[in-house]
Amino acid sequence: MMPHPPVYLIDDDSAVRDAVALLLATYGMRVESFAHPLDFLARQPELEPGCIVVDLRMPAITGLQLQQRLSEAGCGWPVILLTGHGDMQACRRAFKAGAVDFLGKPVDEHVLMEAVNTAFAALARYREQDEQRSLLARLTERERQVLVLVGQGYPTKEIAAALGLSPRTVETHRAHISEKIGSSSVVEFARLAQAAQAHP
Amino acid sequence: MAATLLAAWVAVVLAGSSVLYRQALERLRAELEGAADIAAGLVSQRLAQHDAHLTSLAALAQRSDRILVDEIGQVAGAIRSFYPRIEGVDLVAWEGDPPEPAGWRTLVSSHRAGLEPVALPQLAPVLASAQPGRPVSSVPRPGRSRYVLVKRLPSAVGRFALVLTIDLAELVAGEELPAWGQLELRLGPASARVGHGGAAARAERFGPPAMTAERMLDNAGQPISLRLVRQPGWSDLALLRPVALLAAVALVPLGLAVLLAVQRRRAAQARGEAERARQATRLSERETAQAHAARVNAMGEMASGIAHELNQPLTALLSQSQAAVRLAGMPATDPAVMRRVLEANVQQARRAADILDRMRAYVSARPPAAGVCELGRIAMDMAELMRADLSAREIRLELDISTPPPLAWADPVQVGQVMHNLIRNAADALAGSGQENRHIVLRVDEADDMARIVVSDNGPGVAADMLPHVFEPFRSDKPDGMGLGLAICESIVHRFDGRIEAANPSGGGAAFTVLLPLARRKEHAS
Numbered sequence: 001m002m003p004h005p006p007v008y009l010i011d012d013d014s015a016v017r018d019a020v021a022l023l024l025a026t027y028g029m030r031v032e033s034f035a036h037p038l039d040f041l042a043r044q045p046e047l048e049p050g051c052i053v054v055d056l057r058m059p060a061i062t063g064l065q066l067q068q069r070l071s072e073a074g075c076g077w078p079v080i081l082l083t084g085h086g087d088m089q090a091c092r093r094a095f096k097a098g099a100v101d102f103l104g105k106p107v108d109e110h111v112l113m114e115a116v117n118t119a120f121a122a123l124a125r126y127r128e129q130d131e132q133r134s135l136l137a138r139l140t141e142r143e144r145q146v147l148v149l150v151g152q153g154y155p156t157k158e159i160a161a162a163l164g165l166s167p168r169t170v171e172t173h174r175a176h177i178s179e180k181i182g183s184s185s186v187v188e189f190a191r192l193a194q195a196a197q198a199h200p
Numbered sequence: 201m202a203a204t205l206l207a208a209w210v211a212v213v214l215a216g217s218s219v220l221y222r223q224a225l226e227r228l229r230a231e232l233e234g235a236a237d238i239a240a241g242l243v244s245q246r247l248a249q250h251d252a253h254l255t256s257l258a259a260l261a262q263r264s265d266r267i268l269v270d271e272i273g274q275v276a277g278a279i280r281s282f283y284p285r286i287e288g289v290d291l292v293a294w295e296g297d298p299p300e301p302a303g304w305r306t307l308v309s310s311h312r313a314g315l316e317p318v319a320l321p322q323l324a325p326v327l328a329s330a331q332p333g334r335p336v337s338s339v340p341r342p343g344r345s346r347y348v349l350v351k352r353l354p355s356a357v358g359r360f361a362l363v364l365t366i367d368l369a370e371l372v373a374g375e376e377l378p379a380w381g382q383l384e385l386r387l388g389p390a391s392a393r394v395g396h397g398g399a400a401a402r403a404e405r406f407g408p409p410a411m412t413a414e415r416m417l418d419n420a421g422q423p424i425s426l427r428l429v430r431q432p433g434w435s436d437l438a439l440l441r442p443v444a445l446l447a448a449v450a451l452v453p454l455g456l457a458v459l460l461a462v463q464r465r466r467a468a469q470a471r472g473e474a475e476r477a478r479q480a481t482r483l484s485e486r487e488t489a490q491a492h493a494a495r496v497n498a499m500g501e502m503a504s505g506i507a508h509e510l511n512q513p514l515t516a517l518l519s520q521s522q523a524a525v526r527l528a529g530m531p532a533t534d535p536a537v538m539r540r541v542l543e544a545n546v547q548q549a550r551r552a553a554d555i556l557d558r559m560r561a562y563v564s565a566r567p568p569a570a571g572v573c574e575l576g577r578i579a580m581d582m583a584e585l586m587r588a589d590l591s592a593r594e595i596r597l598e599l600d601i602s603t604p605p606p607l608a609w610a611d612p613v614q615v616g617q618v619m620h621n622l623i624r625n626a627a628d629a630l631a632g633s634g635q636e637n638r639h640i641v642l643r644v645d646e647a648d649d650m651a652r653i654v655v656s657d658n659g660p661g662v663a664a665d666m667l668p669h670v671f672e673p674f675r676s677d678k679p680d681g682m683g684l685g686l687a688i689c690e691s692i693v694h695r696f697d698g699r700i701e702a703a704n705p706s707g708g709g710a711a712f713t714v715l716l717p718l719a720r721r722k723e724h725a726s
Contacts, residue, residue: 012591013512013516015512015513016515019518019520020515020519022519027526056592057589062592082515105515106511106515106517106519107515108522109518
């Protein structure tokens with residue numbers, strides 16, 4: 001079984017930070033703790049993708065603002081917000097901004113672990129999409145068009161006719177695509193074609 | 201009030217009476233003038249008759265070449281009998297110019313019995329000056345009422361003159377005059393008085409002034425002046441009824457004025473009472489609102505901060521305990537790790553208990569009592585209670601406590617409330633601003649022989665137009681504020697003989713300064 005991604009725990013209260021980190025560790029999680037959200041933001045680009053557990057109320061920036069900054073920076077890592085209050089307004093904003101969960105303090109271990117596991121699944125999805133996006137980003141516009149049509153199962157002749165190209169040119173594009181994505185399998189083409197249509 | 205109204209009434213009646221009096225006098229004057237005109241008309245008519253008699257007698261005298269003495273005598277007798285005022289009719293002749301006694305003759309003489317015939321000495325001057333055809337009058341004996349009217353006949357006939365002796369007093373009969381009138385007739389030195397029924401009106405001592413109307417009669421030969429005199433009495437003015445009416449009528453508006461004044465006074469009293477009642481209500485409402493807000497602040501706002509504070513140790517406790525349970529089930533667990541976990545739990549449980557202790561101290565419903573107030577400790581407690589709330593709002597709270605910390609004489613819980621409100625107020629001001637690096641400084645020290653608490657921030661400061669009103673209730677410029685926080689602070693500070701001031705320091709932001717009596721001062725005093 002693949003090791004879990006890390007959990008980044010951000011809370012300015014050392015007692016809470018240590019306790020939650022210990023609890024997560026008993027579940028075999030790799031936990032990295034941060035007392036200050038700005039410390040985390042500074043180090044985030046170099047960190048391994050992981051799940052973020054952050055207190056809503058903190059000095060300097062709140063958990064919500066941290067979440068916003070991450071999404072502004074193009075980081076789609078899942079965020080679990082912890083709060084002492086059932087603050088509905090903050091809760092709604094958190095979900096709108098893509099928070100995975102919003103947990104009230106004190107938090108029960110099962111609730112926390114469920115949220116963390118959900119976050120890991122979200123992270124896995126995100127990473128896959130991220131990978132696809134980076135593969136697609138390597139393709140030219142014409143190659144993307146060819147990829148989509150190949151993925152939909154059209155033969156080369158029909159693709160050539162549809163795009164107003166010679167069948168030979170289409171073959172050349174296919175070869176380039178295979179080279180760039182590291183696969184010539186039609187299944188892989190189809191998966192990427194779906195992703196390309198989902199994120200044009 | 202009553203005296204004023206009475207005076208007003210008297211003034212109104214007096215003023216009205218004066219007008220009525222003047223009107224009455226004018227009416228009497230008009231009557232008098234009318235009566236004078238009538239009398240003058242009568243007299244003028246009679247004087248003209250005299251002229252006419254002379255003319256007819258003269259005509260008779262000149263009808264033939266000789267003097268018709270007998271005829272003239274008859275006519276003269278007829279005239280005299282018809283007109284009692286004409287006491288004598290004479291036809292005289294004389295010689296020389298001026299007339300000489302030698303040639304004096306009386307050709308015709310008709311006289312009232314007892315009256316002396318006209319004699320030359322009295323007539324000589326008038327005869328000499330008389331022009332033929334123009335009658336002239338003369339008064340033979342001054343002081344009497346008699347005059348003579350002389351008409352000289354044309355000189356062609358010779359030196360003749362017709363002489364009428366007339367009594368002024370008979371020119372107008374008393375009955376012809378109004379009852380109130382007394383007529384004086386004057387011709388040169390002759391004069392006469394005629395009164396109705398002969399009785400002259402007596403002047404009343406404090407009566408209205410006498411009034412007179414004079415007429416100069418337009419008769420060349422008999423230049424008689426008339427003077428009609430009226431001595432009016434009060435009854436003539438007929439003022440009693442109109443004045444009585446006025447007095448009665450004047451009572452109506454005065455009565456109304458009294459009524460209005462009484463009603464107005466009652467209304468003012470009622471208004472005053474209502475206003476006092478309203479003020480009392482407002483005050484008690486304010487007190488109630490303050491008490492309520494104080495409870496909201498203490499129990500709600502503070503408790504909300506406390507709840508968050510409690511959540512921290514509880515979170516730590518729960519997670520740690522659950523971790524311990526899991527660790528206990530793991531065979532390879534190091535007992536030292538378990539020990540650390542449990543020690544951390546004990547610490548967190550104590551932390552929670554401390555927080556509850558503090559909360560209990562601030563929200564317990566004991567009556568406020570002045571006592572020694574450790575401002576330094578209260579400041580630290582408040583900072584601890586509000587820390588989470590402030591940090592969530594990205595506000596740093598700095599404590600600046602002098603050593604030794606000041607001891608004030610006040611109620612510690614209420615002083616805590618003042619600090620809490622001031623810090624919250626500063627936090628609200630900061631939250632609304634786009635200020636970077638937001639911070640609040642809570643300073644506690646001594647100044648001017650008082651214990652001083654200063655809460656300052658680096659926010660936008662208090663709006664200049666709000667500055668004089670910040671401590672007034674319901675004056676909040678926060679959209680969701682009740683505007684009571686600072687009002688409560690002020691009332692608490694005043695309760696303990698302190699002062700509170702708001703200012704925008706030159707360095708920016710706002711600063712609220714609370715000065716409270718020092719505990720050692722109070723102890724010295726007592």
